[in-house]
Amino acid sequence: VTEQPSTQVETILDLLRSEGNRITTSRRMLVEALIAAQDHRTAEELTGEVQRRAPEVSASTIYRNLDEFERLGIVEHAHFGHGAATYHLSALRHGHLVCNECGSVIEVPDEIFKSLIDKAKSKYKFVIDPHHFAMLGHCTACSANLSKVI
Amino acid sequence: VTEQPSTQVETILDLLRSEGNRITTSRRMLVEALIAAQDHRTAEELTGEVQRRAPEVSASTIYRNLDEFERLGIVEHAHFGHGAATYHLSALRHGHLVCNECGSVIEVPDEIFKSLIDKAKSKYKFVIDPHHFAMLGHCTACSANLSKVI
């Protein structure tokens, strides 16, 4: 299922074209940066990565393109605590456990949310999206440190 | 267990005093607003409620006092999606399901998170706090509307 990065870039650019969007330098580079990341990036990080190759690209263009990509289902964003939102290819969607103390991120399979999702649906007819916000808490190391202090 | 509101105010003010904090007009009114709320309020809403009675109180004082109250365990804050954080008395802590479309909030008992919390602990040694961020998704009405559109 894993495509060559360059093929993956073209697949996404084709999707953009088919939706009537123009292929610009900033869009191509943003797509490349998202694929290279294979991970989460803030808008600021993505701007930096694009600007290393094309310094004139502005942050507002990155934000506008991320919004557009999100509308098309190419990327999604998630919130990992207090700072900036993080963006990633939709294909890489999964849940996150983020430590409130040290900020470390654990990626977790959706399966872990199944029981919660089922209960919310049966009891409250509410459809949870477990990806949009991380689950905050404490990682092993920070839990240990906290109990030392207390 | 439910105290008279005035007693509840005094209990909290006593806790502040015992920690060496001074009792000021803005603090007394903030405590009163939090108790009257019996619910979640943004810092801006709390500022407005305090300012109705004491117009000179500034938003920064509200923020500083909320921080202090949080350090003492009197209040907690949670995030309900994109806007401002919401504050509430610690006694009122519980989880939230927040609709991404209409913003409606469903309060849920912690029991719904049990299986998720247990799995995170056993598999990842991660201690989840299910209150700090709401679970986003779609309520019944908005799920219905979405499926109409699609």
Added chain:
DNA sequence: GTTCTTGCAAAAGCTTTGCAGGAAG
């Protein structure tokens, strides 16, 4: 009196927007 709090204004961090010039198709 001394120390803690406050109001005000300014700044900070992230994101969005208005606009006129420039590029894509």
Added chain:
DNA sequence: CTTCCTGCAAAGCTTTTGCAAGAAC
């Protein structure tokens, strides 16, 4: 050539901070 995109600068929203004046104890 027409419409879409972009850079820039400015503004928006929430929250934090510096500082000197004022209040609590």
